[in-house]
Amino acid sequence: MHVSTDHRTHSDFPTEFRGAVLRPGDDQYDAARAVYQGRAADEGPALIAQCADEEDVATVLRYATAHTIPVAVRSGGHGSDGYAMPGGALVIDLSAMRDVIVDPETRVVRAQPGVRLGEMDAAAQQHGLAVPAGTVSNTGVAGLTLGGGIGFLMRRYGATVDNLLACDVITVDGRKVRADETENSELFWALRGGGGNFGVVTSLEYRAHPVGPDVVAGQLIFPFDQAADVLGKLSAHLATAPRELGLLVAIADAPPLPMLPDEVHGKPALILVVVHTGEPATADEVVESLAALGQPLANLVTKTTWVQANSMLDAVAPYGMRMNLRGGYLPTLSGDAVDVLLEHVATVPAGPGDIYSINISFMGGAISEDMDEDAVAFSRAGAGWLWEAICKWDEPESDAQYDEWATTLTEAMRPHTLTNGYANLTDDLGEEWRRGVHGSEAKHQRLRSIKAAWDPQNLLRFNKNIAPETTD
Ligand SMILES: Cc1cc2nc3c(=O)[nH]c(=O)nc-3n(C[C@H](O)[C@H](O)[C@H](O)COP(=O)(O)OP(=O)(O)OC[C@H]3O[C@@H](n4cnc5c(N)ncnc54)[C@H](O)[C@@H]3O)c2cc1C
Structure with missing residues (x-):
């Protein structure tokens, strides 16, 4: 993944920088450049500046500005585009600033x-x-x-x-x-x-x-042949659901759990990932009514802690695999949109050890109903649901077929997907998409004008880039 044109060795990198400075060949360089997106490892950055503090950040930025060098920024390293660690780039690494x-x-x-x-x-x-x-x-x-x-x-x-x-x-x-x-x-x-x-x-x-510490959370696993029916009933069911219910629907291969029949292990299933943060006593009814939408193979929802509930998806999110991510907002969970998502499960290019998941998150409630769309740059106008498709694999030879699958799915979902979206839960889909993702031309132009005020040379360009407004 090469997005930088800057291949300097940075021999003039400021000596007052206090953190570690890592270049290709240095002991810690490979560990430092590992990020969530495995494809970013194909080509390493020119220099990773592991900042000890704010003064270090300022030192790198002054150096970058003086020489007009674009800079990448790495915090948690989870960005799906791998923009945190571009080939040949100068990287500000904030991962040690952890208070x-x-x-x-x-x-x-x-x-x-x-x-x-x-x-x-x-x-x-x-x-x-x-x-x-x-x-x-x-x-x-x-x-x-x-x-x-x-x-x-x-x-x-x-x-x-x-x-x-x-x-x-x-x-x-x-x-x-x-x-x-x-x-x-x-x-x-x-x-x-x-x-x-x-x-x-x-x-x-x-x-x-x-919140918590006790919550009720876990997974309701339905057979794939009930997916269309359960998803068809879900919107109406959730219209009266309490806001304390967080719900992510995953269409993914069933895990090899002993409580699931052998024949469904590794086969597509519909998984409702439930986190209820309200009174535990009221959760049973909420969970039972969700389970009653079909005949689940397993009900793994149980009393747990918020910390455990909010990390239960870690198991399906291994670090460092090659990946792609596509997604967008849906105004409603229409039968047509559900059909497109379910049809594409059959064509996922599944190699041994590869992982896919098509997720649909319910966005009704405070995020979409209580907030003013123009109060912040993030857009959620009209969003009832968010769909996302994540694929992960290890072999570079599989890149093309996974990217083709993701593109085909994105095209098929286009008629159902809103123009605005959540930029973090999809790969960068290009200029036209970036223009619409914040919800309106007025918001896009406001962002461009703020960009021009704070980064007129677009040094911070390894991102879902907002081009600075120009005066010509
Ligand atoms: C497995 C997985 C699960 C996810 N789950 C969720 C989820 O549940 N909800 C959700 O909202 N999102 C989720 N995301 C998306 C996530 O929000 C983005 O990937 C986000 O960019 C991760 O931030 P990071 O700091 O880890 O990433 P990084 O790769 O370090 O940063 C991503 C980009 O953000 C910018 N950036 C980072 N730090 C700074 C900084 N300090 N100053 C300026 N710019 C900065 C840079 O442009 C950088 O390229 C998930 C992603 C993955 C891979």
């Missing part, structure tokens, strides 16, 4: 960009709190937040950006600024959904909410 502080009085959580979701959950749960974020525990807080942030608490408390209170940002010319509702408020608007386009974020402050 998380929870104030139980104000319920404010402050995290550095190297913090992973599981670490933030663990720290906040010591005080019975949680920040609404994502569903896989080693995802980074920074990249997730800057794109939007959705997960099992979004129906109850909104997206991660709806709970973001402030950021510290190092600008491309090396200044530290704060962005919140009153200070640099335009920048703060853009940071809530516009991705890593505007500066390097070194601290994120969130509003946390009381």
Whole structure:
């Protein structure tokens, strides 16, 4: 994956930089360049600057600006495009900046960009709190937040950006600024959904909410031949579901669990991933009514903790495999859209050890109903559901067939998919898609104008790029 044209050796890299500086051939270089997207390993960056602190971030950015060198930014390393570690690039690596502080009085959580979701959950749960974020525990807080942030608490408390209170940002010319509702408020608007386009974020402050520690969570596994019927009933069923119910539907191969019949192991199944964060006593009825939508092969929903519930998908998210990711918003879960998704299960190119999952997340509730579409850059207007298709494989020879499958599915879903979307849960689909993903031409132009104010040379271009507004 080569997206950089800069192949300098950076022999003039600033000596005042305090963290580790890693170049090809250095001992720690290969470990440092490993990110979630395995394809990023095909070609390594020119230099990884492992920042010890904000001053290090400022040092790299001043150097980049002085020489007009584009820079990539790595926090949790989960970005599906591998933009955190592009071939030949200069990389600001924030993964060592990992402090998380929870104030139980104000319920404010402050995290550095190297913090992973599981670490933030663990720290906040010591005080019975949680920040609404994502569903896989080693995802980074920074990249997730800057794109939007959705997960099992979004129906109850909104997206991660709806709970973001402030950021510290190092600008491309090396200044530290704060962005919140009153200070640099335009920048703060853009940071809530516009991705890593505007500066390097070194601290994120969130509003946390009381959650758990006990929750009811797990999986309801239905045979694949019931999928169309169960999905057909789901929308009407969820119209009255409590917001405490988080629901992700996965169409994926059934795991080899002893409670499942041997003949369904490794065969497609419909899996309802349920997390109920309301009163445990009320959860039984909610779960039983979901199970009654069909005849499940297994009901694995049980009382557990929030931390365990919010990491149960880790098992199907191994680090470092080659992958692609496509997705978008659906206004409704129509029968036609469901048919397209289910039909494509039969054509997934399945090699031994490969993984696929077509996920559909229910977005009714706070995230779509309580928030003002124009209050932040992240868009969710009209979104009732989010579909995403993830494929993972190891062999480079399989790249073409997986990409072709993903493209075919995306085209078939296009008539059902909204123009706006969640930029973090799909690979970059090109300029036209980027123009629409934030919801309106006005929002897109506002982002371009903010980009021009904060990164006029587009040094932060290894991302779902927003081109700076030009005056000509
Ligand atoms: C297995 C898996 C599960 C996921 N689950 C969810 C989920 O449940 N909910 C959800 O909302 N998303 C989810 N995502 C998507 C996730 O939000 C994005 O991949 C996100 O970019 C990850 O952030 P990161 O810091 O780990 O990634 P990185 O790859 O480190 O960063 C991604 C990009 O964000 C920008 N960036 C990162 N940090 C900074 C910073 N400090 N300052 C400026 N720019 C920065 C850069 O452009 C960078 O290329 C998932 C992704 C994967 C692979």
